[in-house]
Amino acid sequence: MKIPYGDHARNSFDGQLPARSREVIYCKKCVVSNQRPRIVFDEKGVCSACNYAEYKNSIDWDKRGKEFEILCDKYRRNDGRWDVVVPCSGGKDSGALAHRLKYVHGMHPLCITWSPMMYANIGMQNLQNMISSGLDNLLTSPNRVLQRKLSKLGIVLVGNHHDPFGRGIMCRAFHVAIKEDIKLIMFGENAELEYGGDTKNKDIPYNPYKDWDKYYFKNTSFEKLLKFGFENGYLTKEDTKEPSLKWYTLPPIEEIKEVGVVPRWYSWYFNWIPQENYYYASENYGFQAMPRRTEATYSKYASIDDLTDPWHYYMMLIKFGIGRATSDASHEIRDGHLTREEGVTLVRRFDCEFPTKTFKVFLEYLDVTEEEFWDIINGYRSISPHLWEQVNGEWKLKHQVS
The missing domain is CATH 3.40.50 (Rossmann fold)
Structure with missing residues (x-):
């Protein structure tokens, strides 16, 4: 029996998708958008994660x-x-x-x-x-x-x-x-x-x-x-x-x-700072970062356990218009390790990068053909018209942070 993957994707069980705003807004302090599930923006255009980062400064x-x-x-x-x-x-x-x-x-x-x-x-x-x-x-x-x-x-x-x-x-x-x-x-x-x-x-x-x-x-x-x-x-x-x-x-x-x-x-x-965790793990038990950056981001030390990790972030890009570089940069902006301007540059450079290095092994792991894979991806794009559009037969992301 041939499974209609695209039809199933278009009828996704993800209960977060219907709640997405059809107007895409980016945080004034970091680079995340209002498409992230359950995130809230205040009247100044600042996201709940940035407001929580500010709130942490008042914690004893x-x-x-x-x-x-x-x-x-x-x-x-x-x-x-x-x-x-x-x-x-x-x-x-x-x-x-x-x-x-x-x-x-x-x-x-x-x-x-x-x-x-x-x-x-x-x-x-x-x-x-x-x-x-x-x-x-x-x-x-x-x-x-x-x-x-x-x-x-x-x-x-x-x-x-x-x-x-x-x-x-x-x-x-x-x-x-x-x-x-x-x-x-x-x-x-x-x-x-x-x-x-x-x-x-x-x-x-x-x-x-x-x-x-x-x-x-x-x-x-x-x-x-x-x-x-x-x-x-x-x-x-x-x-x-x-x-x-x-x-x-x-x-x-x-x-x-x-x-x-x-x-x-x-x-x-305790105040949670991922970069400090990296330094601690490196010094105390020899944690090793990648020799070069991970595809779709600039980071070398986050989510590197699994060869299929890049596809978790790629699907986040497909469903919510925010990718791996957005995730990394937003937290580092809140921690004071990047400016927003630097974060914007990194996101625009890396967020939409396709993870080619593991594409074939990922298809083999899922036991799907390349055609079936794109049927799934385009199924999700088709139910996200506020994020994706077809231009000359190619899917394009409508919005990027600036």
Whole structure:
């Protein structure tokens, strides 16, 4: 059965798409646009991420740091057991977090790694370097045949092949915490605050579970994706019975609460600066950046674990008109590492760059032809007429930051 990928993409399950404004506006302080899901612009044309960055200047970080030590004292164990779960790729952010928890805060972390779709050599090396610094790590490698099918389902139905990976890395931590009787899960940064989104939870160190579908799962349940996948030829009946599927969803919330597992954001207690995480990881466990910049951006050290990472950002460009350089530059402007003028130059130079280096392996991974790939991409472009237009038979992005 030939699957009509383009038709399925045009009927995307991504619940964030209908909420996009049809008028594209760029932040006056950084380079992000109002197309980013849940981002809010104030009357001065400044985005919620920039306003949160300003808000952070008023936070008493010493007080927050003391609150963190109280938290650690509450959960720290000295009986030979782990006391905190850390979802961890070995990258600069999660690796630095895990290392700090052990060597700065005196905790006993168990790092949980969800295997990337296709490990980049440097990604695996960085993970091994992190482990070699004295950290315990549990690598979860779900059924790769099934994960490839789920990734195809992800790029078609929600415009993100990383969708199953994102679900797995968030949810697996809770399964492990319950099994190992570990009460604390420490995540790194709250992306809703740091990168732009809903700021209603800025004064608490976690996001309530009732918000997770909206923040992390695009308002689409995993069960809905599986049902569609089975009914439309992406998955077999046997696929829907695979044991590893449970890792892509949270345990029952009632069970999480009953056993006392609590998730927390490290970025709520300490000022989150990705560049400083890079320096810390480099100095403390030998984290290595790429020898040259990553395609579609100027950065060398962010999201380099997986060979398919560039396509997560490429789909962000297709769906929201903002790409990888926008993501990198916006945060560095807020951190004072770039001026807006520099950010604009970098975005206009790199944001729309096509990731040619991994194109063929990505097609092979998804098991689609080049024609089928463009059918998916153009399906998403066609439902975004405020972002994309055809000029002389070629698709062009209507807006870029200036």
